[in-house]
Amino acid sequence: GQQLNQSPQSMFIQEGEDVSMNCTSSSIFNTWLWYKQDPGEGPVLLIALYKAGELTSNGRLTAQFGITRKDSFLNISASIPSDVGIYFCAGQLLHGGSQGNLIFGKGTKLSVKP
Amino acid sequence: NAGVMQNPRHLVRRRGQEARLRCSPMKGHSHVYWYRQLPEEGLKFMVYLQKENIIDESGMPKERFSAEFPKEGPSILRIQQVVRGDSAAYFCASSPPLAANTGELFFGEGSRLTVL
Numbered sequence: 146g147q148q149l150n151q152s153p154q155s156m157f158i159q160e161g162e163d164v165s166m167n168c169t170s171s172s173i174f175n176t177w178l179w180y181k182q183d184p185g186e187g188p189v190l191l192i193a194l195y196k197a198g199e200l201t202s203n204g205r206l207t208a209q210f211g212i213t214r215k216d217s218f219l220n221i222s223a224s225i226p227s228d229v230g231i232y233f234c235a236g237q238l239l240h241g242g243s244q245g246n247l248i249f250g251k252g253t254k255l256s257v258k259p
Numbered sequence: 260n261a262g263v264m265q266n267p268r269h270l271v272r273r274r275g276q277e278a279r280l281r282c283s284p285m286k287g288h289s290h291v292y293w294y295r296q297l298p299e300e301g302l303k304f305m306v307y308l309q310k311e312n313i314i315d316e317s318g319m320p321k322e323r324f325s326a327e328f329p330k331e332g333p334s335i336l337r338i339q340q341v342v343r344g345d346s347a348a349y350f351c352a353s354s355p356p357l358a359a360n361t362g363e364l365f366f367g368e369g370s371r372l373t374v375l
Contacts, residue, residue: 149301176362187263187350187366188302195361233301237362243315245292245354247362249301 151234151250158224159258166253167218168234176237177210177217178247183230191232192219214239226257261286263367264333265351271373278338278345280370284353291334292364293326296348308334341374348372 151168158164168177176195180188192203194210194217201208207220217236221228231254235247264283272278284291290309294302304318308328319326323341328334338345348371352364 151301178362180366185368187352187368189366190363193361193363235302235362243307243317244362245290245307245352245364246304246315246317247302247364249294249303251299251301 149234149236149248149250151253153253154251155254155256157256157258160224160226162224164221164224164228164255165218166232166234167216168236168250169216170236170248171215172236172248173214173239174236174248175214175239177208178235178237179206179208179217179219180233180235180249181230182233182252188233221255224255224257229255229257231255263288263351263353263365265349265367265370267370268368269371269373271375272341273375274342275340278341278372280336280338280349280351280372281333282336282351282353282367283333284351285355285365288353288355288365290354290356291328292352292354293334293336294350294352294366296350296369298347302350305336338372341372343374346372346374 178193179191182188192208198212199210205222231252234250293305296302306326307315323339325337348369350369352366
């Protein structure tokens with residue numbers, strides 16, 4: 146099946162540092178989304194991207210839709226303890242798959258040292 | 260303004276029993292999706308339903324799994340004759356009609372199935 150390669154798998158950072166994570170695929174996507182999941186909870190949408198090259202911010206979060214439509218990155222600036230959690234990229238294929246049939250990466254587990 | 264409601268939050272079943280997971284979408288949302296998450300993994304799409312219709316079931320196992328979204332009441336994901344490999348977190352998500360093709364899904368808190 147289709148795969149999204151998300152990296153890094155996990156990271157420890159000092160509070161206040163910036164964080165960067167990315168997703169790549171061999172397939173072309175028409176939508177990229179970034180979700181955050183806290184322990185025992187469902188994923189919560191952070192940012193949605195719809196156009197190749199699009200750069201979108203949500204507070205301290207910035208995400209970009211790669212120009213090739215095969216990748217996306219998420220940056221978190223000035224991290225704080227509540228940023229801890231698992232971040233998932235998800236994509237909706239340009240060809241094939243219905244709406245809501247999202248392909249998810251395996252997640253980036255973020256831990257912040259207080 | 261309640262979000263997506265799933266129940267039960269935790270369910271324990273013995274091998275061979277049936278599991279029923281329920282999902283009430285957000286108010287005004289007519290599209291429901293079910294995803295499965297194994298430990299340390301991302302979510303895997305299972306099925307997409309609208310009221311009384313299955314739109315895409317390409318992620319559903321061919322046997323033992325079924326889903327419905329009746330005209331009245333919650334969506335149900337049913338797993339018959341459960342096996343240990345069915346142990347996972349099952350997430351329901353919903354979206355409004357106008358969000359068609361955006362991929363913006365609102366997830367519930369999940370139902371965690373443990374098969375003994």
